Amino acid sequence: MRVERIALSGFRNYDEETVSFEPDVNVICGPNAQGKTNLLEAVYLLTGAHSFRTRFDKELIGFDCDWGSILADVEAEGRSQTIRLLFKRGQRRQVTVNSVKKPSSALAGLVTAVLFSPDDLYLIKEGAAARRRLMDNAISQLRPGYAALLSDYNKLYENKTRILKDWREKPSLLTTLDEFSDGLAKCSARMIRYRASFAERLAAAAGPIHRDFSGGKEELGVSYKTVSTVTDPRAPAEEIYAQVAEHQRLHRQAELDAGQCLTGVHKDDLEISINAMAARSFASQGQARTAALSLKLAEREICKAETGEYPVLLLDDVLSELDSARQEFVLNRIGGGQTLITCCEDEDISRRTGGKVFTVKEGRIR
Ligand code: ATP
Numbered sequence: 461m462r463v464e465r466i467a468l469s470g471f472r473n474y475d476e477e478t479v480s481f482e483p484d485v486n487v488i489c490g491p492n493a494q495g496k497t498n499l500l501e502a503v504y505l506l507t508g509a510h511s512f513r514t515r516f517d518k519e520l521i522g523f524d525c526d527w528g529s530i531l532a533d534v535e536a537e538g539r540s541q542t543i544r545l546l547f548k549r550g551q552r553r554q555v556t557v558n559s560v561k562k563p564s565s566a567l568a569g570l571v572t573a574v575l576f577s578p579d580d581l582y583l584i585k586e587g588a589a590a591r592r593r594l595m596d597n598a599i600s601q602l603r604p605g606y607a608a609l610l611s612d613y614n615k616l617y618e619n620k621t622r623i624l625k626d627w628r629e630k631p632s633l634l635t636t637l638d639e640f641s642d643g644l645a646k647c648s649a650r651m652i653r654y655r656a657s658f659a660e661r662l663a664a665a666a667g668p669i670h671r672d673f674s675g676g677k678e679e680l681g682v683s684y685k686t687v688s689t690v691t692d693p694r695a696p697a698e699e700i701y702a703q704v705a706e707h708q709r710l711h712r713q714a715e716l717d718a719g720q721c722l723t724g725v726h727k728d729d730l731e732i733s734i735n736a737m738a739a740r741s742f743a744s745q746g747q748a749r750t751a752a753l754s755l756k757l758a759e760r761e762i763c764k765a766e767t768g769e770y771p772v773l774l775l776d777d778v779l780s781e782l783d784s785a786r787q788e789f790v791l792n793r794i795g796g797g798q799t800l801i802t803c804c805e806d807e808d809i810s811r812r813t814g815g816k817v818f819t820v821k822e823g824r825i826r
């Protein structure tokens with residue numbers, strides 16, 4: 461998978477700009493606030509996912525523009541394809557692949573990208589939300605059905621939360637509570653199966669990478685934690701559904717008392733361990749960073765195994781945050797696919813990677 465050319469119109473701080481990328485390493489440099497991350501964001505959006513910076517497409521449109529678009533020639537599934545994303549205020553985004561209108565989900569598995577940002581280095585020590593995001597982003601790109609489920613789940617969750625918050629003032633709201641809970645249990649059951657299977661693959665792929673990274677001294681463990689009544693997250697969906705529904709039934713009163721959703725996959729987590737000790741509590745900063753890098757590199761390997769080609773690797777400002785040994789490890793692992801690296805100074809990185817340098821200034825690329 462690679463992006464050959466991308467043209468931005470009215471996208472973030474890009475008025476009209478076109479750039480052609482190299483098939484291997486591309487170094488995107490320039491001072492702060494010039495449009496480096498915006499360019500990576502545009503590439504990431506080609507995967508059909510939401511932006512890694514906002515849930516709202518309207519924020520992607522240039523401040524003075526009525527609409528914004530991303531037009532890209534990509535090489536995917538062994539051939540050239542043209543993808544266009546159009547963002548209009550107050551409307552859903554429009555997607556075309558080779559000039560044919562498609563739902564956003566049609567891009568899942570076609571265009572894939574793995575993003576690495578400085579925030580990811582805190583993946584291990586942060587709350588569960590960061591690890592759920594890792595699962596959600598990765599699975600959504602590979603499975604169109606998952607992105608749809610996630611969006612259904614979020615809508616049901618918002619509705620149920622509103623009921624739980626407001627039922628005291630408006631008791632009539634309670635008539636629909638169980639219906640929303642049931643919808644959530646159905647979505648949960650299917651999402652649990654996807655997440656369990658992804659976590660298993662992540663564990664298998666990250667283990668050897670981390671062993672390498674730590675010079676054979678550390679074993680990285682990854683295990684999926686979900687609703688406590690679920691006995692086997694890989695069981696058939698009907699079985700999981702019954703167990704999730706049971707958990708909801710047991711917590712119905714507690715949810716009414718607390719005024720919030722206490723049960724469901726929005727509380728899932730990935731438990732990461734290093735040499736069988738919980739990494740979140742016991743890993744040193746360096747160990748936690750190394751483990752986070754192993755997980756992200758594993759995500760790239762899973763994507764390759766799944767689609768047959770490496771995803772585009774987007775490294776946003778991450779190298780400056782790493783010590784030289786970790787930089788070396790990452791740079792030695794990025795071969796085989798296309799990489800876009802942003803940084804404030806270019807020389808060192810372009811020399812070490814042999815990458816082509818692009819300079820971004822005020823939404824123009826040279
Ligand atoms: P840094 O090195 O600090 O990370 P950067 O080059 O990655 O900088 P970007 O995050 O790409 O910078 O942002 C560049 C500029 O784009 C910012 O100044 C921001 O205000 C501007 N910007 C963001 N969204 C929009 C928008 N919708 N329309 C116009 N400009 C925008």
Ligand code: MG
Binds near residue numbers: 496497498776777
């Ligand atoms: Mg940036």
